[in-house]
Amino acid sequence: MIKIFTSMVALLLSEICCAQVSPPKNAIQPFGKISQADLTMAICDFEKDANAMVLFDSANIFFDQRYQVVMDVHKRIKIFNNKGTDAANIRIEYNKGASGEMISDIQAETINLNNDKIEMTKIDRKSIYTEIIDKNRQAVVFSFPQVKPGTVIEYQYRWISPRITNIPGWFFQSRIPTRYSQLETTIPTVLNYNKLLWVNQPFVTNTESIKAMANVPSLNHEPYISSMYDNLNRVSFQLARIDGYYGYTTTIADTWEKVGKELVDYSDFGGQMNKKLTNESVIIAKAKLLKTNEEKVAYIFNQVKNALKWNHIDVFYADNGVIDAWDKKTGNSTEINLILYHLLKAAGLNVQPMLVSTRPHGKINPAYPNYYQFNRAVVFMPVDSSRNWVLDATNKNNCYKQTPEEVLNGFGLCMRVGEQKSELIYLQETTPARQEVIISLVEIIKYQPVIR
The missing domain is CATH 2.60.40.3140 (Immunoglobulin-like)
Structure with missing residues (x-):
């Protein structure tokens, strides 16, 4: 379950009350x-x-x-x-x-x-x-x-x-x-x-x-x-x-609403969402022929995940742009997932761009609205009244309906582009993840005991 927080009260400690000793x-x-x-x-x-x-x-x-x-x-x-x-x-x-x-x-x-x-x-x-x-x-x-x-x-x-x-x-x-x-x-x-x-x-x-x-x-x-x-x-x-x-x-202090608007207007983020990709019409047309939304999501997710290679760079913006990433088949995490967002949206699915902070990057402070706290874009998709999917196509082992462990790190900033609204969403995964490992035995070495 994912809890949506539309308002928060943060307690900031301006000083730490503790015993003070003399500096060396x-x-x-x-x-x-x-x-x-x-x-x-x-x-x-x-x-x-x-x-x-x-x-x-x-x-x-x-x-x-x-x-x-x-x-x-x-x-x-x-x-x-x-x-x-x-x-x-x-x-x-x-x-x-x-x-x-x-x-x-x-x-x-x-x-x-x-x-x-x-x-x-x-x-x-x-x-x-x-x-x-x-x-x-x-x-x-x-x-x-x-x-x-x-x-x-x-x-x-x-x-x-x-x-x-x-x-x-x-x-x-x-x-x-x-x-x-x-x-x-x-x-x-x-x-x-x-x-x-x-x-x-x-x-x-x-x-x-x-x-x-x-x-x-x-x-x-x-x-x-x-x-x-x-x-x-x-x-x-x-x-x-x-x-x-x-x-x-x-008063200067930003709000998450303002941060989201700036990101949508930013040429290296929101400006990349509607870029037309080479031969994208083929993928979109095939997706639209599928019967259910889940089939469409699975198809597009796997197309992007398998076609693109992540360069292991995590930043909240597109570096060379989604067109370059698509043509060269490699890009940073935000470029890959903005491509995923674009194709899902073009196929008629209700998806929104979201920024997250991966675990190595650290948790975001909800009381400190600033996009520098984030380092990766993902795709947020409401499934029904009790389920949401967080899609990340950077890792070849990721699944479209399982939130990757490294982005389960507190809050994500969801930008509802059509409504011009942004909000922090707390990311949780209550469905247990199971990983299956299939080992193919290609050679059997038999141990032959030596009898003396």
Whole structure:
């Protein structure tokens, strides 16, 4: 059964009431300045089996004269053994296309102690390169040289966004333990943001402008944990109000209705729904000849699932477009499922596009209307008064009438295009799923005992 929530009341905790201890001394050091103790450190004192640890991870968020959001990040990591050297491979993703984000002023260096002498090796800028993920997303990628057990690596960079609604969230926790993590914010008084906190340990500094944690344990993927993201200590921001002059106030907080409308109007989402596909008329005509709606759904679903290959990219928008995906027989999850939606709709079926967040991507926060919380489109189809189908043609093993496990992750945003309405729907699957495995024995090896 799927419960439809047309209205919700969310309780946001703006602060965590807990005992506060003093932050460690000299927790953050200037770039290039390091203590002898950090260089000679052999283990993490609060997680002794760690292969590496974050010595400190700090960010300072402020607004420049053009009211761009600026974040300066400085991070330092200690490598304890060969298994920890993976921490020296850095990847910083950002959204250049839709959000206009930029990364600049990158500095990075490897620090080693050789014969009691500190040696610093700066990374050549030529070894820092930009990876194009898709037309919106890019990543800065680089690796530190001369990394070995005992090495300390550090880097810093500046992140800029022209959108005041786009203050980045901050993670106090990661896959390796963190000795100290701090976020400092300087926000103009005219801008009012909701702070959304997910924390399970006390802050060592907890003021309006600075929040910091110390001795944060690592968090690695464990069985039955649906998402690392959902379990990390973190804070995010939502612009709620702009206070202008003479008492004029503008409320910014979006609604899911508004988010849905923007998506339907977005060229890389709603603009892809009615694109005419090569030879689509053949599939549509065959579907219309079938007697029942279920037969039509099964036929079109299998046609799309078998014809298209998912490129294992999950984003809420079409990258190269549905026409390109259909012609090349490969595409991201949203392109594949928007093709499925288009063909089902053209065959006369009552279907709606829906956005979901897969389990690895994390649960959405219903109190935070924003399409960046989603990473995949699916197709929502009411069957009768008690049943709905959520169709996802990305996986060759998916069935049209069984909601895939990875999208059973809380809410989906259903856009009722014809009615110009959008609503959050809580996704559940009460019908047990059964998977049959058929093994074909092609060769029998007989064991012949040896008699002595």
